[in-house]
Amino acid sequence: MPTDATDRLLLGPGPSNVHADVLAALARPTIGHLDPAFLSLLDGVQGALRRVFRSGDDALVLPLSATGSAGMEACLVNLLEPGDTAVVGVQGVFGERMCAIVERCGARAVRVEAEMGRILEPSRVRAEIERSRPRVVALVHAETSTGVAQPVEEIARAAREAGALMVLDCVTSLSGMDVRFDDWCIDAAYSGTQKCLACPPGLSPVAFGPRALERLRSRERPVQSWYLDLGLIGAYFGEQRVYHHTAPINMIYALDAALRRVLDEGLEARFARHREAHLHLVQGLEALGFEMQVAPRERLPMLNAVIPPVDDEAALRRRLLGEHGIEVGGGLGKLAGRIWRIGLMGENARREVVDRLLGALRSLL
Numbered sequence: 001m002p003t004d005a006t007d008r009l010l011l012g013p014g015p016s017n018v019h020a021d022v023l024a025a026l027a028r029p030t031i032g033h034l035d036p037a038f039l040s041l042l043d044g045v046q047g048a049l050r051r052v053f054r055s056g057d058d059a060l061v062l063p064l065s066a067t068g069s070a071g072m073e074a075c076l077v078n079l080l081e082p083g084d085t086a087v088v089g090v091q092g093v094f095g096e097r098m099c100a101i102v103e104r105c106g107a108r109a110v111r112v113e114a115e116m117g118r119i120l121e122p123s124r125v126r127a128e129i130e131r132s133r134p135r136v137v138a139l140v141h142a143e144t145s146t147g148v149a150q151p152v153e154e155i156a157r158a159a160r161e162a163g164a165l166m167v168l169d170c171v172t173s174l175s176g177m178d179v180r181f182d183d184w185c186i187d188a189a190y191s192g193t194q195k196c197l198a199c200p201p202g203l204s205p206v207a208f209g210p211r212a213l214e215r216l217r218s219r220e221r222p223v224q225s226w227y228l229d230l231g232l233i234g235a236y237f238g239e240q241r242v243y244h245h246t247a248p249i250n251m252i253y254a255l256d257a258a259l260r261r262v263l264d265e266g267l268e269a270r271f272a273r274h275r276e277a278h279l280h281l282v283q284g285l286e287a288l289g290f291e292m293q294v295a296p297r298e299r300l301p302m303l304n305a306v307i308p309p310v311d312d313e314a315a316l317r318r319r320l321l322g323e324h325g326i327e328v329g330g331g332l333g334k335l336a337g338r339i340w341r342i343g344l345m346g347e348n349a350r351r352e353v354v355d356r357l358l359g360a361l362r363s364l365l
């Protein structure tokens with residue numbers, strides 16, 4: 001049955017489907033970014049993000065007016081200066097992107113690489129931190145290009161012990177699996193709205209802890225990006241509320257509505273829902289002859305890297321989209337043409353959604 005192009009089930013690596021309440025929030029009348037009514041809504045959004053990151057009151061938490069990659073760039077350009085060293089965990093495309101940004105800061109990226117589809121052994125990263133004594137350690141929690149869940153705590157502890165600042169990419173993990181900014185000793189983290197937060201793309205929630213804020217104050221040179229300078233952005237998103245750039249009002253309405261859904265459900269319940277949907281998907285896919293690319297203990301719940309049981313994976317993906325209105329992702333980088341990336345993010349982490357995908361695949365295979 002051909003479907004309307006505006007009615008898609010989004011089971012790729014993001015964006016994910018957005019709930020009608022969140023879409024309705026987007027359509028509310030635009031008001032001024034200094035209107036007290038808007039500022040009080042913004043206070044609520046910043047408070048809700050703090051709860052989702054599990055960060056303390058001493059962190060600066062705000063939605064950056066740009067996508068997840070801008071969150072990555074903001075964390076790195078604010079903490080690094082030319083000549084600094086950053087140890088970067090590279091398990092896939094997003095670790096590579098971090099290295100590219102580190103180098104554009106004039107800093108040195110020391111790469112610790114994992115085999116595609118495997119975690120980085122924390123002890124290897126620890127050894128590199130002890131050897132290089134970097135300013136920053138940067139890691140991707142949920143590597144969306146490979147479907148691997150990277151253990152964070154031991155690496156973040158090693159970074160803290162070495163006096164380095166820990167930067168964590170939570171674009172895909174936030175609100176789909178456990179993220180603990182304070183307990184894990186993270187200094188700066190960023191996410192994106194279009195993955196497990198189930199909001200349209202366009203905002204990047206970031207959290208800067210007290211050590212990262214102190215580093216900002218003690219920089220020798222100004223941050224090379226005016227737009228992403230958190231010292232300047234903080235004047236609007238902090239106490240003073242002075243103009244830096246025009247906040248994307250309607251996107252923040254949407255994020256407010258999406259965060260309400262997250263907190264009304266409860267983080268633990270939401271994580272459990274993602275895990276259960278994932279297990280149901282794995283069982284169904286294996287019965288259809290798909291193979292999972294990642295070992296069970298290292299799998300992400302919200303992003304499943306799978307090897308389809310056909311020679312022409314792209315043709316099957318096209319039919320899934322054209323005949324059933326279901327989008328799944330192809331492989332990225334070295335995995336292009338070899339794997340599918342099936343996202344079960346936010347609203348889509350449900351047994352009924354998985355059953356719809358499995359039913360469509362059964363009919364196509």
Ligand SMILES: *Cc1c(COP(=O)(O)O)cnc(C)c1O
Pocket residue numbers: 014067068069070072094140142143144169171172192201
């Ligand atoms: C999607 C993603 C990004 C980039 O986010 P954009 O919103 O596409 O800029 C960064 N890191 C990870 C792990 C991602 O999954």
